Amino acid sequence: MFDSQSKKKENSVTEALACPIPKNDYEQILLAHGGGGTLSHNLIQSVFLQMFRNPILSEGHDGALFEIGQERVAMTTDSYVVHPIFFPGGNIGDLAINGTINDLAMCGAIPKFLSAGFILEEGLPLDNLKKITDSMMRAAARTGVHIVTGDTKVVDRGKGDKIFINTSGIGIIPAHADIRPLRCKPGDVIIISGRIAEHGIAIMSAREGLAFDTTVISDTAPLSDLVQNMLATSKNIHVLRDPTRGGIASALNEIAATTVVGMHIDESAIPIGEQVSAACEILGLDPLYIANEGKLIAWVDRHDADRVLEAMQKHPLGKHAAIIGEVVDDHHGQVVMTTSIGSSRIVDMLSGEQLPRIC
């Protein structure tokens, strides 16, 4: 082990000449540890899963599933550190509510109760806090969830960044739902609920220093209603995942790695808006790795795929839904994409960080 950052300085000449090999051993936390890519996963595996080992945590799900009395319950948590806190299409408040609603929805659960924990930086304008909590209230009301408990801490100026919000949530899983990564199997059809990469591009457009003119707005939205419609259509929806940090590439890779199947996707089938596509080209970003906050990927038994797709397209949040690929009994643990020009490429998990603090 070594201090990757100080070493970088010493060896800058050597490193400039060498092809950089991603390193996994670090003595300090890097921004990339929060990026949703390989480093994030290594940290989670080597520290958190190792330390807190238990059967519920090891399921590789977006949330924890357990029973309370006769009910199947899902529990999730997420901290939000998005920068800037206000962006086109939303703010950290509705993002924090929708994000946790979505994690519950990805377990097939109907979201019921949320907690909200605030870490405020000294000097935050009270007006900002009021706007943010107002958005939280509206987002919660939209889905019928209640914010039932909360906490507020304040840190000195320069020891935080305006506001961080943690939301944790509890949802009830209906009897007919059985959504688990391990249900994914070869033959399953992969459906995405709409156009990708909108949240990430909206954040970039709002971020200081990136003078970038676009009307792309964040897709932040609660997916629980869409999911319940889908579940009403088919019992054979096997896995759901919202492709947030790390984009659809990371979500596909996570499921491929957990279930040891192969994913095959078709680039030309992936829905993407013109402006987002143009922005990605200008900025040199790959939209597959850019965060979404109101989209889901569904792995569905091939016999039910058309029916589920149709149900999705009838919902306002699924009108651009499309089949983008299938699960294959080949290249296990990997995601392979047929590109628009017909060649094949491996879509790997990003090692580091494309856009820090995206959610």
Next chain:
Amino acid sequence: MFDSQSKKKENSVTEALACPIPKNDYEQILLAHGGGGTLSHNLIQSVFLQMFRNPILSEGHDGALFEIGQERVAMTTDSYVVHPIFFPGGNIGDLAINGTINDLAMCGAIPKFLSAGFILEEGLPLDNLKKITDSMMRAAARTGVHIVTGDTKVVDRGKGDKIFINTSGIGIIPAHADIRPLRCKPGDVIIISGRIAEHGIAIMSAREGLAFDTTVISDTAPLSDLVQNMLATSKNIHVLRDPTRGGIASALNEIAATTVVGMHIDESAIPIGEQVSAACEILGLDPLYIANEGKLIAWVDRHDADRVLEAMQKHPLGKHAAIIGEVVDDHHGQVVMTTSIGSSRIVDMLSGEQLPRIC
């Protein structure tokens, strides 16, 4: 409304001559908004409770109580921003586990499932993170709770402070427990489970710049086992509260304000260690306002008080338990203390902040 901080500078001469009247209208968040005193409560009332209004939130409890199927469930959340992250007797990790276990215990619940959300500052030594998660694991195992879901975010250097942790928790309330602020009534006896102010003094001793020699260690500990022993002894334990931020003064005032009864306490009956007492005298701090992290206050029907006290004293975490006062049908909403020298004084809620970032 006005900006209290800039105004203070302009009027410093006038203000130096005047008796400072605490102000409640601020345009910005101050450190004192997180101190657990009047400003904290105003913020909670005027922003959070106002905005997220619902019957569960309005109970004034340490956690939310609701039903899932046939079971009564408690849910709580707390973010931990303690500075420094390592201190005599513990670190931010076991504090985060014990604190949320205790909030559940104060609802009479048996803690079951916890979530853990980490906000890491770029540059945090990985060794520190491992020590902290190791403490969390041990603290969880001690009480038999499982950390079932988690989340990690990383913020850039200078936009956080090493590590902040949010823990949310779910517990099951046994059939015989009915712990609610509103059950508090005149005649109830007030019992504290042990010596006060140890956590706050331990933090101060560890804090940079306070060259202060003491062997006081934080009392951070999980109170759920003690609480279940108490509940097995009596059905007439009406309210429980752990006097964390703002100390026992704030906890007593909160219950007095919520239930509109009067509290009378006897200074000489309050257990306090010699070193803590000496430290408070040297530093000019009132121990009634200093945080505890392994103590509880119980409001118990007078007929059962001796039995409950005895059960507490048999438990390692209650061996210094003592009756410190009673609930009276007088000076409603206020806490009045008979001092050691025999006079009476009102123990008010602190307006601002005695020790920021204590938990």
